[in-house]
Amino acid sequence: MGSSSWLSFSLCLLLLCRMSQAQFGSSQESPFQSSRRSVSTRNECRIERLNALEPTRTVRSEAGMTDYFDEDNEQFRCAGVSAIRRVIEPRGLLLPSMSNAPRLVYIVQGRGIVGLVMPGCPETFQSFQRSERYEREEGGRHRRPRDEHQKVYQFEEGDVLAVPNGFAYWCYNNGENPVVAITVLDTSNDANQLDRSHRQFLLAGRQEEGRQRYRREESMKENILRGFSTESLAAAFGVNMELARKLQCRDDTRGEIVRVENGLQVLRPSRREEEEREESRSINGMEETYCSMKIKQNIEDPRRADVFNPRGGRITTLNSEKLPILRFIQMSAQRVVLYRNAMVSPHWNINAHSIMYCTGGRGRVEVADDKGESVFDGELHQGQLLIVPQNYAVLEWAESEGFQLVSIKTSDRAMVSSIVGKMSALRGMPEEVLMNSYRISRDEARRVKLTRGDEVAIFTPRRESRAEA
Amino acid sequence: MGSSSWLSFSLCLLLLCRMSQAQFGSSQESPFQSSRRSVSTRNECRIERLNALEPTRTVRSEAGMTDYFDEDNEQFRCAGVSAIRRVIEPRGLLLPSMSNAPRLVYIVQGRGIVGLVMPGCPETFQSFQRSERYEREEGGRHRRPRDEHQKVYQFEEGDVLAVPNGFAYWCYNNGENPVVAITVLDTSNDANQLDRSHRQFLLAGRQEEGRQRYRREESMKENILRGFSTESLAAAFGVNMELARKLQCRDDTRGEIVRVENGLQVLRPSRREEEEREESRSINGMEETYCSMKIKQNIEDPRRADVFNPRGGRITTLNSEKLPILRFIQMSAQRVVLYRNAMVSPHWNINAHSIMYCTGGRGRVEVADDKGESVFDGELHQGQLLIVPQNYAVLEWAESEGFQLVSIKTSDRAMVSSIVGKMSALRGMPEEVLMNSYRISRDEARRVKLTRGDEVAIFTPRRESRAEA
Amino acid sequence: MGSSSWLSFSLCLLLLCRMSQAQFGSSQESPFQSSRRSVSTRNECRIERLNALEPTRTVRSEAGMTDYFDEDNEQFRCAGVSAIRRVIEPRGLLLPSMSNAPRLVYIVQGRGIVGLVMPGCPETFQSFQRSERYEREEGGRHRRPRDEHQKVYQFEEGDVLAVPNGFAYWCYNNGENPVVAITVLDTSNDANQLDRSHRQFLLAGRQEEGRQRYRREESMKENILRGFSTESLAAAFGVNMELARKLQCRDDTRGEIVRVENGLQVLRPSRREEEEREESRSINGMEETYCSMKIKQNIEDPRRADVFNPRGGRITTLNSEKLPILRFIQMSAQRVVLYRNAMVSPHWNINAHSIMYCTGGRGRVEVADDKGESVFDGELHQGQLLIVPQNYAVLEWAESEGFQLVSIKTSDRAMVSSIVGKMSALRGMPEEVLMNSYRISRDEARRVKLTRGDEVAIFTPRRESRAEA
Incomplete structure (x- = not known):
């Protein structure tokens, strides 16, 4: 009884562990472990x-x-x-x-x-x-x-x-x-x-406040040692009052x-x-203790890319499987580098918000909400930030100079569902469901499902559509 | 040191695992793993x-x-x-x-x-x-x-x-x-x-909106592909504009x-x-991956019942022990089928709200709040839904045609505390505590604790009370 | 593949387990497992x-x-x-x-x-x-x-x-x-x-309400059995109406x-x-089931202290490593006994609020907020309670009659960062960082880092500062 319940628990852990099927390489993950709260x-x-x-x-x-x-x-x-x-x-x-x-x-x-x-x-x-x-x-x-x-x-x-x-x-x-x-x-x-x-x-x-909060403007933010009496500080540190006063940084500009x-x-x-x-x-084979836990990882090096399309660009994901400390922080990151006119497949974030920051180039970004309305259709250029809420559909399309992004996500195993391409939502559905959903023919359904062939997540534009538009 | 701390951690997992003591069969569970948030x-x-x-x-x-x-x-x-x-x-x-x-x-x-x-x-x-x-x-x-x-x-x-x-x-x-x-x-x-x-x-x-939100009435809800420009959509799918337009379902009624x-x-x-x-x-002995995870389970089949009282009815619970995917969804379900005049023991939900939906028959339901006031005392019939908040005391009593319910609960291991009957709150207390709490005699305390004998969760009415009332 | 992913998962658990590096003995823990929500x-x-x-x-x-x-x-x-x-x-x-x-x-x-x-x-x-x-x-x-x-x-x-x-x-x-x-x-x-x-x-x-809520004053709070009809209660318990009425405690004062x-x-x-x-x-080596789980632990006995300074006092921490049920309750406790004029090192709570209750004596407590302003600088005496929010810096200093506290914390592995003393924030930084941060000399930086020597968490006042003040 004891050993069997232990076994079943182990298996359930194992199962949790196995939930690491990835869409972009081995990076996407179960949405389930997030323990972030919604608002009231x-x-x-x-x-x-x-x-x-x-x-x-x-x-x-x-x-x-x-x-x-x-x-x-x-x-x-x-x-x-x-x-x-x-x-x-x-x-x-x-x-x-x-x-x-x-x-x-x-x-x-x-x-x-x-x-x-x-x-x-x-x-x-x-x-x-x-x-x-x-x-x-x-x-x-x-x-x-x-x-x-x-x-x-x-x-x-x-x-x-x-x-x-x-x-x-x-x-x-x-x-x-x-x-x-x-x-x-x-x-x-x-x-x-x-x-x-x-x-x-x-x-x-000490520093000028970065934000107008519920105070008048231009207030200074002091360090926490300034919030103690100098006498107590001197006693705690075992130093004289003069040195304690220095620690409070009173006149530091x-x-x-x-x-x-x-x-x-x-x-x-x-x-x-x-x-x-x-x-x-x-x-x-293991991190010795949390004291020696790794706190950083490079996501720029192309050799670490999870998706690499020589004509389209690359995507590198950093989640808690690669950097375990992220499990505790419940955040993850993704680097997207798109070449000229390449596109990230329309997709949605299953279990996280995505905070996209453009580090270079320019791109067109489109975002659709739950009513099928466009809530963003515009350009993002270097230094700009765009917040894409959980589940909202988004599409990124590089301009001629290319488009580089870093996305910070609010889950340590952020999971994405592509709409089209290999391992996408539409490819997972039977042809006849697509035919009846969109009132299209079997041939059209097949084109919808299969045109992108083996392309995953990053697409290069097709002549067909460009020409026609 | 390493192995001992690993051991202790394993034991703590084991312990978590063992917390599956059930009141209704093997279904009730620790309230502790819920990670649902309260409001602010x-x-x-x-x-x-x-x-x-x-x-x-x-x-x-x-x-x-x-x-x-x-x-x-x-x-x-x-x-x-x-x-x-x-x-x-x-x-x-x-x-x-x-x-x-x-x-x-x-x-x-x-x-x-x-x-x-x-x-x-x-x-x-x-x-x-x-x-x-x-x-x-x-x-x-x-x-x-x-x-x-x-x-x-x-x-x-x-x-x-x-x-x-x-x-x-x-x-x-x-x-x-x-x-x-x-x-x-x-x-x-x-x-x-x-x-x-x-x-x-x-x-x-596309569909008429199911809800008046912050918009005027009768607005249509479009699908997410409609939120993208047709040009981008065609480019992403690698299809022509005409087919892309079809995917947007513009005139679908x-x-x-x-x-x-x-x-x-x-x-x-x-x-x-x-x-x-x-x-x-x-x-x-295990689910291979989350890709082959089981997503459904029947709770109507009487052979799966956790509590079965041939004169009273049955209760079937579906929690994450039986259907592991519920662990990620943090919900569970319970099927209650009561025969003529049978009753579910007064109880409270320890770690979940219970959303009760009547699938057939009729029953009298009573709910008491934290001030000991009745917040519901009425009939529930087919097609009606009642939300019983966490901890509120509730009692269900079938009318002559019987009473069938399904309860969806907001914890994957919803746990119930019966007030009376086998494995109940009152039976867990010493006689003398009951005597002094209710100012009753030892014999009365014994009747309170023991009249229901081995009946668990489902009771058949006693002649005594019926006659007297 | 299966075994390697299981291995990696085990290691990650192991790692979680190892995060038990303590500041006060073996009691402080990772802040990460808390799953408490902030407000909206x-x-x-x-x-x-x-x-x-x-x-x-x-x-x-x-x-x-x-x-x-x-x-x-x-x-x-x-x-x-x-x-x-x-x-x-x-x-x-x-x-x-x-x-x-x-x-x-x-x-x-x-x-x-x-x-x-x-x-x-x-x-x-x-x-x-x-x-x-x-x-x-x-x-x-x-x-x-x-x-x-x-x-x-x-x-x-x-x-x-x-x-x-x-x-x-x-x-x-x-x-x-x-x-x-x-x-x-x-x-x-x-x-x-x-x-x-x-x-x-x-x-x-039944009892007078402890709180004016959204009702008129002096309302009585009844027990939950009073919220059911007497008839239903009698039927449920299988007792007569008279006894059912007694269970409702109508005239209990x-x-x-x-x-x-x-x-x-x-x-x-x-x-x-x-x-x-x-x-x-x-x-x-293990708790048999949750039914036999330990629910209490003494934290007054000096032999259980995690920090003991014969001239200063002691600190005893009770977290989920010592009392596993706390893992489910997500709270922990700390007992602090300070002798005459002793001091708890200035510190902040990393992952919890601290609800401090004074059980005896008197002490001076200072609390600083994120703007470096003093939000509390006063005395706490027996029977008084002070809530120190997460991350706020706090310092406790006993008066001549000593100072005894119990702190309840809102994490089962509450973690503290001392500012000074052994294993403190300032000691973890390079001298040159301190020199440039506080504009002090190398000798001063050294005094700041090292004066407290091996003292952890509890300090005895130094003559130097006292004399000078």
Whole structure:
């Protein structure tokens, strides 16, 4: 009895596990594990019109700027997400902070390092010897004592970083060019128990508020240490009042991205060493603990593509099967690169909203709602964002210069249903159902089902239709 | 350390698995796995009165009709569900569509076939030879090429069908009598991320709107292909503009249920073959993949009953232990058949709302709220629906013609606590607690606990009380 | 393929399992498994000021009293919880009831027994022989027949009891002193599907309403049996109308806590037997079924402390790793005992709200919000409650008489991030990040990171800061 029920449970897990049949490669998944909540009032989301969105407010810092999309916009509100674009100049340090919502960050451009402090994890990065640079600057007067801190990760263009809510996080541009990153925060995630506002808690510095909330304009956001009395802070840290006052950053006007004059010296493995470490871990067959969990993955490299059509483009999906931390964040990402005039098959997102951000080129996007009405039919170009609600039908069509997108989705196993092409909704139905549904002949039904042949998800336009139009 | 923590985790899974102690046979379950959300505002649901509900709007189609219950009714709103009753005439085809909410469909009457297109699953139904019928009609002029499509299921009276959100779905009546089906959609399920409205997306045809929403009356609902430009659609399908226009169904007035003049010819196994296939699968001990997951189960057959009282009636429960797909849909169903004057023990639903639909006969139903006030004390007859909120106490009592119900519940392991009878709340308490709670004697406490003897859930009235009343 | 995907799934479970890196001993956990929902409207929770809260309404019963905290208070509303303090006099019986929300109960004082009726579980407590007491009272006239009921648990000061929603529950004070208990109900838990009000359903007795809801004042709350017609009730129980009327408790004015004149005689194991039973179960390595699941755990005993600082105090955490039933209730508890002038490290709750209740002494508490503003800086003394929202930074500092707290948290694996001390956010960052963040020297950064040395979570004040202040 005991063993049989265990067996049946195992099998049910197994079954869950097997639900990884993919449409785009091995990426699509069951809609069922999402545990995101809908909002309370019926009809709250009367989306009669979608818009290509751009940031509505920019806050400049000493070494970069932060562009906020308006989270009170109905499209953001209905999807339950927030979005931020940051530009970090070379030698710019994004000060440590944490948020009430988990996030995915896509690196549009540049390279740098990121630190994520995971509570309870050991300080595994230790420096035992002098750094050359330090020696030069400080004149080699005193041997540098070792520093210990948690793991630091390198990132580069095309990486997706996964940051759980409540984890302290900082970031530094150690490259030659600005880092440009688009961040989507899932404020309606179960992990956020308060309300659906994005709340960023600074651990250092202070910054102009990114949003007019229920306060007068231009209010400053202080770091959380400023919210304690200096006396208590000094007692807690065991330092004097002067140093405690410094930690409160009272007169700091640098904003959330500050310039590190001589460059930040932190211990970090090279990209190559990092990859080797990751590989050895995956050879071992498991992540050792959550402390050594992988938090990033590149989705730009064409060799990682799940769908590749040499004349049409490619699609690369990053879900929790590939990056397990996404299981906890309940988000996933998809990179779409379309060549000249290529098209993504009309489809709908089964179990997630899709937050599409255009990283380059231009494309025509069409979106249809549950009443069969067009709620978007327009162009999306670099820097614009479009939120496609769950189940809404969408079609993307590159202009002559091509079209590059990154889509952040609100499920760790976002699942798509194509309408046409291989493994699509229409191909799954009997001919006679199509004949009677659309009042078409058997031959027409066959053309509807089969014209796209083995093309999956990405289509190259056919002469027939183009000519005729 | 590694192995011990793995062990402890396994044990905790095991424990989860073991939580299948049942009150009605092996059907009731832990309330804990539900991940349904409550609404945001306290006291939003001031249910001072429940009503026996009937559909408020009927939309006729060419070969059937669709009856909508008013989802803006407070009882539906508070339970976070929608309900629809459909009648499909013989040779009627319910056009393909998909919804934003998972649903259970109970077949009140009739038989037919249903197609469910699961994204990423193969087209496993292939026809290699001519069908006899086709030969006759088309005069055998050209050999019929094979058609391939996804699995098709047969259904009959008493079946429950489970349809996940976002999966395309069509249905055809291949019997001699109308198909009558009651559908409950769980719009507040985690799987639905937008708002709590039911949104049906047609894949073909067009239909009068079933609901006055935020639009003027009598608006038509188009299929999603109509929401794309014809040019883009032609390009995507690789077909000409004329055929693309047909796919948009611009002048279709047949509604969502259309007549198939010569009957629909689709490949399908016989009911017997289907059952054999299922059996062989369960002999193998597991579902192969979600692509071959079972989506239906009969709850009318008395041999499947969980509780059977030869003088009182029977209860058959269908939960995720019996039909694993329910785990993802987070709903379950219960069939109650009461004979003349029999009664279901007063009870409450621990972890779900119960949407009761009367399929035949008549019964008296009483419901009590958290203030011990009666919020319903009336009759329920065929075609009426009653929503019993979670935790509210309820009692069902058949009239002389008997009483048949199907209850759809908003948890895949809906759990009930009987107040009296075997395995009930009062029997679980010490005599002295009852004596002091109700100020009754030891003998009275014993009568309260034990009069019902071994009767579980279904009671036959006692002479004593009847006579006395 | 099958075995490899099973393997990968196992590994992912393993990984989940390993995420138990603790800050306070082995108690903190991944924030990710919480499946609590946020509310629907952005900015709904404008918490600009927290208050030390006390009950706002007291309802007296025959043998005790019930103090209600105002659940419409914004702080309770935003955290989605309710709180009640009960005082049960010796020989007081809290009548059986059940709630729509799971709860944790902390026994501040006293001892007693509690009965929890788990649906579907057997009546395992059976009395075969006369009790001595019964013999004496009833004069030994007739042999006492056996009584059977479900398990009864003993509790004492410092115990935490976990009660799932919808389970009938009663409680009796069999000690010499009043029982004082603080109860926190998680009304926004997924297990509650209706709205966020706390709904208590009495199974016996009647009581003045604890809350002005949408009714006139002073209304009486009846038990659920009163909501049925007497005739139906008699028929269901198979008893006469007179006894059915008694079950409805029409003229009962004793309230929810009644006096048992001669004391309640129920079968129960001694505390020692209970512990032995539990031990043997844990030696077997697993909980047999949910029917024998452990529902309580002591967190007062210093030997169970997770953090112990002989000069500062102790912290004891109770999460679902220690008490598996908490996994289903999605709550956890923490006991903090601070000695004279000791301090809990400034920290934030990563994945839960913290409902702090002061059981003794006094302390200064400071709370900072996401704008770095102080939302609370005041004293908390015995009997006061403070709700610290998720992510808000908080610091607790004992006055000279010491400070004792119990914190109930809205996640079964509540996770904390300390700001300073061993395994803290600041220690996890490189020195140079701190130097540039706070514009401090390398030496200062080192003091910030290292002054607290190996102290975890509980600090003793340093002379340096005190002197200087």
